[in-house]
Amino acid sequence: MLSTKRILVGAILIVVAITAILLFTGSRNMTENLSRIIKNSSPKTPEQIYSVLFKPPLENCVTIRNTKDQLLPILDCCIWMEIQLCPDELKRIVQQKNYEISIYNHPDSLTLSTSFADRPSWWNPAVIRDTVYKLRYSNNPKRAQTLFFGTDSSHVFLCDMAL
Numbered sequence: 822m823l824s825t826k827r828i829l830v831g832a833i834l835i836v837v838a839i840t841a842i843l844l845f846t847g848s849r850n851m852t853e854n855l856s857r858i859i860k861n862s863s864p865k866t867p868e869q870i871y872s873v874l875f876k877p878p879l880e881n882c883v884t885i886r887n888t889k890d891q892l893l894p895i896l897d898c899c900i901w902m903e904i905q906l907c908p909d910e911l912k913r914i915v916q917q918k919n920y921e922i923s924i925y926n927h928p929d930s931l932t933l934s935t936s937f938a939d940r941p942s943w944w945n946p947a948v949i950r951d952t953v954y955k956l957r958y959s960n961n962p963k964r965a966q967t968l969f970f971g972t973d974s975s976h977v978f979l980c981d982m983a984l
Contacts, residue, residue, distance in 0.1 A: 865890055870900060874966070874981055875914050882910040887943045891983065899937075900981040901944050911974045918966070920956035927951060937980055946978045 951971035
């Protein structure tokens with residue numbers, strides 16, 4: 822029969838081993854998560870932001886006029902972009918997701934940006950001065966991607982919200 826002392830020592834060794842394993846895996850996961858947060862909150866070039874959202878663009882099809890990156894999701898609601906692009910590039914983007922589409926006449930488009938409270942001053946789809954197409958994609962309540970563009974599809978305003 823095992824003595825109480827041996828059972829106690831065995832139990833302590835098992836607890837120490839389990840604690841060591843949990844600390845090792847927990848610290849490794851914490852280090853990985855911290856590295857990911859630091860990497861994601863590091864400033865990105867406009868081209869990097871665009872490629873993350875839509876994959877690399879068609880050659881010579883995109884000019885990014887303005888951008889504001891979402892550095893910290895708790896503080897920054899969205900990625901904001903104003904883009905000039907060719908129709909083939911817009912077609913490529915639209916084919917990537919199942920967007921819902923809405924169409925607005927120019928006078929109606931003047932109120933489109935009011936629902937985007939934290940937008941930069943340059944982000945204003947009403948400057949399109951044409952029929953405005955709104956494409957919206959959302960796969961969960963805290964994430965949505967919205968694109969606005971005119972009939973010629975060359976001037977695009979993007980709001981990518983991820984909270």
